[in-house]
Amino acid sequence: MSVAKIIIQTLRRNIILTSGMAAVITAAIVTSLLPPLILERMINLLADGTGLSLLTVFSYFLTAALSGILDAFKEVLINAFGQKMTHAVRTGMTDKLRRLPASYFTDNDPGATASRIVGDVSTVDGLFTSGIISMAADLCRVISILYVVLSRNAGLFVLLTAVLPFIFLFTRRVQKRMLSSQLANREAASEVNQEIPETIACLRTVRILHGEAFMEKRYGTSIEKSFQAQRKTNFYDAVYSPVIVSVSALITGIIMAASAANEFFSMSAGTAAAMIAYVSGFFGPIDSIGMEIQNVQAAVAGVKRINAFLSEPEMDVPDDNPVPVTAAAELSHVTFSYTGEEREVLHDLSFSVMEGERITLAGRTGAGKSTLVKLIAGLYSPSSGNITVFGRNPVSLHDSERRSTIGYVEQSFHLIPGSVGEQVSLHDPEVSYDEIRRALETVGLLETVDSLPQGMDTPCTGDLFSQGHFQLLSIARATVKNPKLLLLDEITANLDYGTEAQVIKALNEASGNRTVISVSHRLAGTRTVYV
Ligand code: ATP
Ligand code: MG
Numbered sequence: 001m002s003v004a005k006i007i008i009q010t011l012r013r014n015i016i017l018t019s020g021m022a023a024v025i026t027a028a029i030v031t032s033l034l035p036p037l038i039l040e041r042m043i044n045l046l047a048d049g050t051g052l053s054l055l056t057v058f059s060y061f062l063t064a065a066l067s068g069i070l071d072a073f074k075e076v077l078i079n080a081f082g083q084k085m086t087h088a089v090r091t092g093m094t095d096k097l098r099r100l101p102a103s104y105f106t107d108n109d110p111g112a113t114a115s116r117i118v119g120d121v122s123t124v125d126g127l128f129t130s131g132i133i134s135m136a137a138d139l140c141r142v143i144s145i146l147y148v149v150l151s152r153n154a155g156l157f158v159l160l161t162a163v164l165p166f167i168f169l170f171t172r173r174v175q176k177r178m179l180s181s182q183l184a185n186r187e188a189a190s191e192v193n194q195e196i197p198e199t200i201a202c203l204r205t206v207r208i209l210h211g212e213a214f215m216e217k218r219y220g221t222s223i224e225k226s227f228q229a230q231r232k233t234n235f236y237d238a239v240y241s242p243v244i245v246s247v248s249a250l251i252t253g254i255i256m257a258a259s260a261a262n263e264f265f266s267m268s269a270g271t272a273a274a275m276i277a278y279v280s281g282f283f284g285p286i287d288s289i290g291m292e293i294q295n296v297q298a299a300v301a302g303v304k305r306i307n308a309f310l311s312e313p314e315m316d317v318p319d320d321n322p323v324p325v326t327a328a329a330e331l332s333h334v335t336f337s338y339t340g341e342e343r344e345v346l347h348d349l350s351f352s353v354m355e356g357e358r359i360t361l362a363g364r365t366g367a368g369k370s371t372l373v374k375l376i377a378g379l380y381s382p383s384s385g386n387i388t389v390f391g392r393n394p395v396s397l398h399d400s401e402r403r404s405t406i407g408y409v410e411q412s413f414h415l416i417p418g419s420v421g422e423q424v425s426l427h428d429p430e431v432s433y434d435e436i437r438r439a440l441e442t443v444g445l446l447e448t449v450d451s452l453p454q455g456m457d458t459p460c461t462g463d464l465f466s467q468g469h470f471q472l473l474s475i476a477r478a479t480v481k482n483p484k485l486l487l488l489d490e491i492t493a494n495l496d497y498g499t500e501a502q503v504i505k506a507l508n509e510a511s512g513n514r515t516v517i518s519v520s521h522r523l524a525g526t527r528t529v530y531v
Helices: 003-013 015-048 054-099 102-107 110-129 132-152 154-201 203-208 212-261 269-280 283-310 369-377 399-405 420-425 433-442 446-450 467-479 497-511
Strands: 327-336 346-354 358-362 384-389 406-409 485-489 515-519 527-530
Touching: 003 015, 003 054, 003 283, 015 054, 015 132, 015 269, 054 110, 054 132, 054 283, 110 132, 110 283, 132 154, 132 269, 132 283, 154 203, 154 212, 154 269, 154 283, 203 212, 212 269, 212 283, 327 369, 327 515, 346 369, 346 384, 346 515, 358 369, 369 384, 369 406, 369 485, 369 515, 399 406, 406 467, 420 433, 420 467, 433 446, 433 467, 433 497, 467 485, 467 497, 485 497
Parallel strands: 358 515, 358 527, 406 485, 485 515
Antiparallel strands: 327 346, 327 384
16 A cells, blocks of 8 residues: 555545546636636726626626635635545554554654654645645646736737746745745754753753853854744745735836837737736746645655555554454254164254364263264264354265364274374375374374384284373374364373373364364363253
């Protein structure tokens, strides 16, 4: 995101305001050109001795009034537009703020960030309220005045275009000087502001060290600096207007004199009046353009700083679009009885387990906890009701998907014919050698297995391991394909304290961030479901 992008988006979103503003600006420029033209006509009519119609007089008044109203309306719209932009940029920046990592706030001074959001955005506001748009409007006004003048009196046009660059340069120079002396004044004033409390607070030290003269001199220097800067500002302020008025008067004088003496400059009395009106209205926009250039420059610097802020690296997870939490397992009105049995082991059971959640199933012996786990594992189908695991029916999961979706650690280990490694892979050719080793390592069995005569290839018999080790092997078997959901059925029930601790450690390692449904009172889940 950059300021330019935010601006374009806001322009698109406020298309009515934007086009309305463009229309009003155009109308304001056009109507501001009309009164002198009507005035020209009125004076010409008077000079000819023809009477003035009331309509002409009224239209002069109307266009002059309309021009004022449109000007005011233009300002309102430009301000509203600027506010929209400021709002959008600030919103973009605060959104960004939410996505910044903690390190940004330790590495950056909070004051600097605040001044980005407050001060720099104000310069962007200035870009619209008193910068680019007003500059375009003023430029159009200057150009249209020149155009009308050209159509009436080529001589005056030449004169105005000749004088324009000088007036512009003079204006810019005065404005730059004024700005720099204003800055110098502000600097000096802040020095004074700092010195006064400092002197008062350290009054005793100043006296003891006889620093009065030094402090006085320092204060005097700052005050003098401020005074000089202020004087400069006042000087330029005082000089500018008279110069412009004189130039304007000079041009008017020249044009009048030339009009009387030279064919090229000659014009009617009405045109002369209109030209005087145009000349006097010519320098206002030039003065404004100078200020607007200044505002645009300040805004460009502000935009650069805002863009630097907007391109700060963000946190990994954008919390704008939080990842929707989906249900890992969802049970709705599940009722189950074993085939051939009338008794319902589970009756109308509904609950869901969200992704990443760890829940514990509790209930008395024979309540149906193991049965429920088998149902979720997809080993049985409910008699009625519905079970989904990650949105799928667990019974219909294809073998290749099953192990990477559901890991099931049974209450007791079931030995299968084959090697130790095959106890983990379950003869699945898709389980690689490395995956088996990693799973054994996770549960803390790798060293034990490696110490066997043939390592992983040692044929597995019931007396090869202790009960605890078989339990660990069972966990390795369940987690070898990195399943998203882990089902654990009271796996620590028959273990001694030391082995149990090892199994729990292995389980915590194997659980990671996955969803865990366990039948146990030892693996504390975040929620307990009673069966
Ligand atoms: P425990 O705490 O003792 O492990 P449990 O809550 O896990 O008990 P289950 O093993 O789910 O209970 O058994 C629930 C009921 O279903 C019991 O009455 C049990 O006898 C019965 N049962 C379990 N397995 C079968 C089966 N394969 N066929 C028929 N009935 C069964
Ligand atoms: Mg059980």
